Amino acid sequence: MAINYEPKIIGFICNWCSYADADMAGTSPVSYPPNIRIIRVPCSGWVDPLLIAKCFWQGADGVLISGCHPGDCRYNEGNYHARRRFALLHRLLDYLGIAKERLRLEWVSASEGQKFTQIVSDFTRELAELGPRSEG
């Protein structure tokens, strides 16, 4: 797409695994694009689909949820619930005409080095190619 725009990404990052990784990125020489606004949450299972929908309807171009790997959840099962919810939310948003690629659920552990950085960079680039969200 020829449009020169900066995608707005909202990131719901779980405190235990993913946030640690994001924090580490802050102290390392590798940087990630500033397009993402990070919201630290206790668990990916805490994230309500209502929050995600509100992000999109208030103008976000993409939403990222990052949690611990299934099996490693600090609260044992939060990410299993998150997985089920977002599987369905993906399909609902897609049905309403909001591309599946705009909502991402990723599993990142604290020891995974630059995975978070990579995810954000990739996501930002993909959204830039996809273009901004049309009105609505």
Place this chain on the structure above:
Amino acid sequence: MDLELIQQIRGLCRDLLKNGEVNCVIGYERASDGLTARPLFVYEPGEVERLIFDDTCTHNLVKYLSDKKGEKIAIVAKPCDSRAINLLLNEGQIKRDTVFIIGVYCPGVVETGWNRKGEALQERCQTCQLLKPVVYDFLAGQAPVRSTEGERYSDILEVESKPEDERRAFWLDHFEPCIRCYACRQICPGCYCPECFVERLDPMWVGIRIAPIENELWQAIRAFHLAGRCISCNECERACPMDIPLSLLNRKLEKEVKELFDFQAGLSPEEQPPFATFNKEEKLGFEE
């Protein structure tokens, strides 16, 4: 109208009220247009003659069980309605021993409006897979002869096949007439929250502005809250004064829940709804 069926129901209700087994019977009576039906609450045995049952009895009376908690109620339930009873039992909203379920064999109901009765069965009836209620204390009527086959999701597939911006425009166009009367929510047995998320003003999720974006947020999240719980009675679509195709939204999620979790709401009172449980091994498209 099947007179034998209606005599069965009236006789039973007369006895239940006389014996004090129930305080109130929730059934149907003739509406003020003399053609269609409306809900009826009978408290006196002498009033049971007002009860009717025919193909205009479209209302899902299970909605009213949430208003009458703690009382002993008898309720006339079609097969789809009985699934809503299972839903309320499953979610701990009513106790099984406070409700006497008068199940009816249902040949299907027709499209109705005020002073308007259609010829054809409603769409949901044309593809209904239940001939008799899934839970009942008494079963009235006779098994109808009706097909339980039929492609349930052809209209959903049609919307899914549209290109993305056409889909976007389709839904925005359909949500624009919404006047946020909340009839869809009020008529739904599954919507019984004392405070709906849309009434919340701090934080203000949706707010009071009546505009396409806010309307869509309202509809999308209500549909999501009903995912795995909606039994597709379609009363929301019938109640909507602005003809919004709500069943296109609710049945889409019904289809996805079936595909993702092999689950259908309300078939048994002791089921595990998909969002109250989880499965460790499933992948659902989020590969490691």
Place this chain on the structure above:
Amino acid sequence: MNFLMSRDNLIRWLELLLQERTLIAPIRVQGLLLFQPVSKVEDIAFDFDNTTLPPKEWYLPLTETLFSVKSRDGHTELVPATVEREAVIFGVRPCDAKGIAMMDSPFLQEPGDTVYGERRARTAVIGLSCKHVQPECFCTSMGSAPDDPSNVDILLTEVEDGYIVQAVTDKGKALLPQGLKESKAALPAPPEPQAVPTEGIVQVVRELFDEPYWERLADRCLHCNICAYVCPTCYCFDVRDYSDKGKIERVRSWESCQSPGFTRIAGGYEPRPTKGARLRQRFYHKLLYFSEQFQDIACVGCGRCVKACPVNIDIREVINDLQQLGAKSGS
């Protein structure tokens, strides 16, 4: 003096009006009939019974910004809502026109709602007599009629070769095009809607506040907002301030007394805690309270609530029931 206008002349006249004013008329929107500003006269539905929502939508929009407050460089500015152009609303049935006139009582009494007042002053009303009545109509029992010219600026009555035009007010006279032929034809007899026994209903209702009738009627009520929203004389609303990036907007939207929590007050107390209390409020407002305040029953007999209620709460039936209850207990 009445005039005769052919269908073609009507269209030409509306096109002329459209050039200088906002023209609001019934148009078909996805199978519904709604009053909306039109961009082309061809979009107007000329043959219709009545619209899904009443024309009150123009005077009291579903959602509107009453004013906004902007802050920039330490300078605060209050921007009120204004009505930019003169307007004409076409195709208003006499019952709906009465509804609009009735809304003037609460909205224009001191201190007066300026936004509503401006819109009312700058909108001319072209009424359309009813050729047919619907099974749900009962305007004659509520002080109106299918050919009532009382609350419009111009009334059109369809006849074989066009429309008989009655210029009711000076505003209407000024709006008419030049060169209209005079018509000495008698106006056709209006159709007759069903009668509803409204005689003395205000006095009857006054005595029935504590009747168990209301809880029984409310058993099947869903407490949605449909009846209030489709009603030409219901006007309750909610107001909320939205703030975003240094700008504050005061937004007003439709609301109704049927919503649970509509009258909940600080501290959580509910003056109308039961379904019966809430449903009774709607009927009392229409039949008693509005009459006591403004000398008119707040119902015009359009029948929209009868048609739209998903559980068939029928105001005509209720009035009948109340008259019978009143006869039993009282005189």
